[in-house]
Amino acid sequence: MEVICQNCNAKLSVADEKLPAGQVVFLKCSKCEKKIPVDTRSNMPENPETKGLETIVREVDSKAYDASEKPFDYLVEGEIIALLCEQEPKIRQGIGKILKSMNYRVVEAVSARNALKYMRFHTYNLVVVNEMFEAPSADSNHIIQYLAQLPISVRRDVFVVLFGKSFRTMDSMIAFNKSVNLVVNMQDLGDIAKILNGALTDHEHFYHVFKESAKKAGHA
Numbered sequence: 001m002e003v004i005c006q007n008c009n010a011k012l013s014v015a016d017e018k019l020p021a022g023q024v025v026f027l028k029c030s031k032c033e034k035k036i037p038v039d040t041r042s043n044m045p046e047n048p049e050t051k052g053l054e055t056i057v058r059e060v061d062s063k064a065y066d067a068s069e070k071p072f073d074y075l076v077e078g079e080i081i082a083l084l085c086e087q088e089p090k091i092r093q094g095i096g097k098i099l100k101s102m103n104y105r106v107v108e109a110v111s112a113r114n115a116l117k118y119m120r121f122h123t124y125n126l127v128v129v130n131e132m133f134e135a136p137s138a139d140s141n142h143i144i145q146y147l148a149q150l151p152i153s154v155r156r157d158v159f160v161v162l163f164g165k166s167f168r169t170m171d172s173m174i175a176f177n178k179s180v181n182l183v184v185n186m187q188d189l190g191d192i193a194k195i196l197n198g199a200l201t202d203h204e205h206f207y208h209v210f211k212e213s214a215k216k217a218g219h220a
Contacts, residue, residue: 010031020040025037025040081104082126095128123157123158144160
């Protein structure tokens with residue numbers, strides 16, 4: 001790295017490996033002996049997990065159309081589809097097997113970028129996402145953030161399940177706080193079919209009443 005003294009314009013050459021990354025350090029000018037600030041924070045490699053939602057969405061949207069990224073070539077009328085966001089292979093395989101037994105056609109995403117690409121092509125009936133999916137907590141989970149900002153007319157047709165270790169299964173207040181339909185504790189994943197069936201039945205009943213009321217009011 002070449003450093004220029006702002007006081008006397010002297011040029012100093014410093015080996016990059018001798019500068020600590022991610023800090024502001026001060027070097028002594030060999031000519032005038034003034035301190036020269038050097039900021040190495042911009043030299044740090046970007047961690048994909050720390051990228052903001054807007055950055056990832058912009059990257060996904062900027063990509064040219066690629067048919068190979070489309071998860072389904074076609075969908076049969078009435079077919080229900082699910083997006084599973086989980087990085088641990090054993091957990092992903094277990095949940096995927098259960099969802100398939102419930103007649104869902106399942107797409108598995110191993111990164112937030114993959115999940116957002118898949119959602120470019122389809123509105124999923126069900127989204128199941130680990131609270132720690134490329135995030136330190138549910139509050140910074142890009143998939144949850146993305147779903148929360150969808151228009152309500154779209155969001156109401158997507159049933160979102162958040163699972164993790166930090167909450168109790170079917171805690172409605174936590175679900176409301178996280179803008180999801182259902183929360184499931186990791187310990188209860190073996191019973192997710194039973195839990196999900198009950199929650200989906202309640203959800204469908206509620207929105208059936210809602211949609212009928214909207215029709216009568218002339219809003220649908």
